[in-house]
Amino acid sequence: MGKALAVTLGIVSSIGGFFDMGEIVMTAAIGARFGFGLVWVVVVGTIGIILFAEMSGRIATLTHRPVFDVVRERLGPGFGAANLIAALFINIVTLVAEIAGISIAFQLATSLNYFLWVPLAVVLVFVIIWKVTFEHMERAIGFIGMAMVVFAAAFFKLGPDMSSVFHHIINPDVPNGETTATYWYYAVALFGAALTPYEVFFYSSGAVEEKWDRKDLNVNKATAYIGFSVGGVIAMMAIGVAALVFKPLGIDIDELSQVALGPAAAFGTIGLVLFIVGLFASTFGAAIEVTLSTGYSLGQFFGWTWGKLVKPIEAARFHLAMIVLLILAGILVLTTLDPVKVTEIAVIFSAIGLPLTYFPVLVVANDKSYMEDQVNGPVLNVVASLFFVVILAASLAAVPLMIITKMGS
């Protein structure tokens, strides 16, 4: 594959991959409640996911070993186990949200209750993981996921007063009727939505499976820097659409179907259809990534044979773990858990567990015995270390804020 094509595909995949159920729900809910007051969090979160993904991709490229494996070796099995438990919990909750998201996309397209679509969603995710190559999976889902660009187009079509928008972005404030605690609770939730650990484990394990080497370091950089930046800009526009459409009407986002009305308000039926297609691709792509990420984490920690490219019979435990996870997630969706609430829980716990996944990556990215001449440069190191302080603060604040605000209510 030509380098330009590889870079383009990587960028498209990461734009599509940036959006998942967490981003879709949180950007809409936050725009509807806080207007443009929390857009700055997307900027911070995007910088974070760029740093996190670039370091993880670099580690996987140079060591030819996945991040989880290196972390366990470098920081010991105790830290590795803590990392694994945190990742597993977050992944299960995230997968529940994504499976619900796929089913709701089907519901919006067919009007049939989304519970009826849950078994099909579970089977589809596994069949695609089993039968479709990485390349086709990334291309198809990445390109279809680009339908989420409808948020960017919708934002401009709705004709916002840009001076007022910039004023609110630069001078964020807590709107009337909201408390400072709820403002910060949603800030942490949005931050967690941008930095879900599965994205990084999937990304770095995929780099190992696709046998990236030094020649691919630039692809890694371009994918992380450009792809996630564009994803971040679209997320800001999604907040903008919600701020322009829902906030003036006093609409709170309790249901995913409400989010569709944002693009529909700008482009009518085409906006609605693009949203449904984008919702399907985003949640479907995320469900595949979370499932694989969980299989990778377990396989790498316990030393099983793992890999999507390994024949299922040779990596039986890896595949069995994914099947069990998918069935469990499907059952949990069918217990009538509220998909929006589950998504909120997933992103908040993502923020809580983030130091456990980010810190080891930061340590290994600075270790010459693994990275040779590709350790973090001084500027990157300062930024990445400062970012760890932000992650730690968000993680420590998450539980108290969750309790004080009764989960943002």
Next chain:
Amino acid sequence: MTSVRRSIASLALPWLLMTSCVAPAFTTSQYQAKVVSTSESVVSSIETVRLALDLMGRYGLPKGPVDVTVSAQEDIVKSVAGSFSLAQPPNDASIELRDQVLELLDEAQAMVEDARIALRQGEVQEAIIAIEAAEDVSKKLDEIATRFSGG
């Protein structure tokens, strides 16, 4: 099992049964907070239905996704109204407030229901008319929410 453990177990069971059956008692401020959250939630649902039907009228959105949206909001209004009716008002002033809010919630439920029925019959204009009638209810609930939230 020791006698201490046995007595704890014998006390715990009735306590658990009692706490699971009795609605929590509200103070005046807690009850007013419940009024605010209920009113805001129903206003949000009415406005969502109005927006969905307005977009359907303007752009000819397909019936399916609009029906999903309207039905979900109808469920929310029913659930919120049901939960509010079970909350125990702490004093006479709260009982008066409760009656006022419940009346508005009943109207909201009926109007959202009418809109959904008309929509499913393919009568989009009827559905729009039904939900436009809820504008007044929405305004009154919004005023109540503003009054008690101090906003």
